Amino acid sequence: MSSSKDETKNKRKNAFSRRGFLQGIGAGTGVLSTGILAEQEAQAAPAAVSGPDAVSITLDINGKSVKATVEPRTTLLDTLRNQLDITGAKRVCDRGTCGACTVIVDKKVMYACTILAVAAQGKKIETIEGLAPEGKMHPVSQAFWDNDAQQCGYCTPGFVMAAKGFLDRNPNPTYEQVKKGLGGNLCRCGTYVGVRKAVLQAAKTMGGKNA
């Protein structure tokens, strides 16, 4: 029979930290650490060890405080979709390569599939559901509509959030800056020209201001 000291040791061994998780993503997938993922890795501070049992967490999502109970290994994406029924962010690659799960965390564009829910506590999380009041279109969403920027519902929410986060930081971008700025999001059917036009239109509509 193992002593309680051994049990604690084992639990610590099995527990997860955000930094370890992000490093695991990079190593496990062979993903190059560039763009959104590189920014996330740079910010990943060592997190307090918790788990492996489920823990209660509180998240700030679109200005509302919400509670969930998750295993520490659960990603923010799975928590949003499976526990909180906030399904705008999509689960496509689930390994930080496609951008379908893009959300904004503390004003930075991030992949929700590469953030642990426990590590997202205390941060302001924005999802596409909070972009505009119900029944209204945010200028970025309107611009995607106007420019026929996407075809499917999988990549579009991620692109819209990436565009919103990008414009918040670059209110008057050039075409080339838009191209680079949205480089972390993939569309398998190649609607990139429409997307870039949409972002430029939104920048104009928003008049160089954040919205």
Ligand code: FES
């Ligand atoms: S589902 Fe997160 S980057 Fe693809």
Ligand code: FES
């Ligand atoms: S429109 Fe969604 S993958 Fe191309």
